[in-house]
Amino acid sequence: MTAGTKQLNRVRIAIGIIGAAIALGGVIDPLISHEMTTIAVHHLLHAGMAAGAGLLALAVALPGTDHERSLWIWPAVIAPAIGLLLMWPSEYAWLMSHPWLHMLDHLGIALTTLLAVYAAQAYVRGLGWLMLVLVVAMDAACAGGFGVSPGPSFLLHSTRQSTGTAMASNASFRRGTGEITTMHALGAKLYNTMGCSGCHSVDGSKSPGPGWKDLAGYPQKLSNGKTMIADYSFLRTMILEPGKIDLAGYPAGVMPVMYKAMLTGPKHPHEIRLNAIIWYINTLSHKAGKTSEPPVPDRLAK
Numbered sequence: 001m002t003a004g005t006k007q008l009n010r011v012r013i014a015i016g017i018i019g020a021a022i023a024l025g026g027v028i029d030p031l032i033s034h035e036m037t038t039i040a041v042h043h044l045l046h047a048g049m050a051a052g053a054g055l056l057a058l059a060v061a062l063p064g065t066d067h068e069r070s071l072w073i074w075p076a077v078i079a080p081a082i083g084l085l086l087m088w089p090s091e092y093a094w095l096m097s098h099p100w101l102h103m104l105d106h107l108g109i110a111l112t113t114l115l116a117v118y119a120a121q122a123y124v125r126g127l128g129w130l131m132l133v134l135v136v137a138m139d140a141a142c143a144g145g146f147g148v149s150p151g152p153s154f155l156l157h158s159t160r161q162s163t164g165t166a167m168a169s170n171a172s173f174r175r176g177t178g179e180i181t182t183m184h185a186l187g188a189k190l191y192n193t194m195g196c197s198g199c200h201s202v203d204g205s206k207s208p209g210p211g212w213k214d215l216a217g218y219p220q221k222l223s224n225g226k227t228m229i230a231d232y233s234f235l236r237t238m239i240l241e242p243g244k245i246d247l248a249g250y251p252a253g254v255m256p257v258m259y260k261a262m263l264t265g266p267k268h269p270h271e272i273r274l275n276a277i278i279w280y281i282n283t284l285s286h287k288a289g290k291t292s293e294p295p296v297p298d299r300l301a302k
């Protein structure tokens, strides 16, 4: 072995170790983060992880030989397609509440990238680099829109596709309990745990209180004959100070007044729970929009 190849080997090993470290960081990320992130940022994480896995593949790829290796074209073509499927957008919110499966999903993305780059490099020496650029670009491109969805169908009964809402209501974060969740998933949970479900239906069926399906953004008839649009401040008032506005057809004083203390005040500086409930109500409506959605935290606002 000449001094030159030794040098080259050292560079290869270094690139391999760096690539492996980056890929590993990306794979275990779902288990160790989360501050709030948007789907776009999350896809950029995929791109970074793919770059690491690709570098690792290039570092371990076979040195060039002359014999025919045309079969490698198959994994080179199929692996990126599988990687793309693993980033299927509608499962994002679901994955966010299942960190271990999310980690496996990341592992899948890293491994398909590794295989794609390795196979391309084995097929034609040098093609691996092109594949690396392609896969990383594909992952990054997903951040531009492909990964934006209103969430998993079993949590939402919504057909609306407002990008802004989807982004913010899909924002994931770790709760005090260590659990990772999204705004609308948390809202759906609170709907049950805080007892709202006892009086409010979400599927349009009859319930003691007004149903939440197609509530946000729709006009509400008041007992004094006026109408108000169910925008954010209306929903907020109805939840926190239900005595203030009386809806036509519903008795005053039935909706409990205790929620204000449970959702606002110094113990709830960001009103995450209140906003989560209102996000959830928004996901149930065809007319939800900017005015009915909770304010987006500065960190998420573009």
Ligand code: HEC
Pocket (backbone or CB within 6 Å): 191, 194, 195, 196, 197, 198, 199, 200, 208, 209, 210, 211, 215, 220, 230, 235, 238, 239, 242, 245, 246, 247, 248, 250, 251, 252, 253, 254, 255, 256, 259, 277
């Ligand atoms: C004991 C039954 C009951 C429970 C429990 C209850 N509500 Fe209500 N809610 C009502 C009634 C009745 C009204 C109509 C109030 C009125 O007309 O003054 C109402 C109205 C509302 C409205 C306005 C709906 C509209 O059509 O404009 C919202 C929003 C709301 N409740 C949210 C909540 C949330 C959030 C919870 C749980 C944290 C909750 N409610 C728990 C009975 C209930």
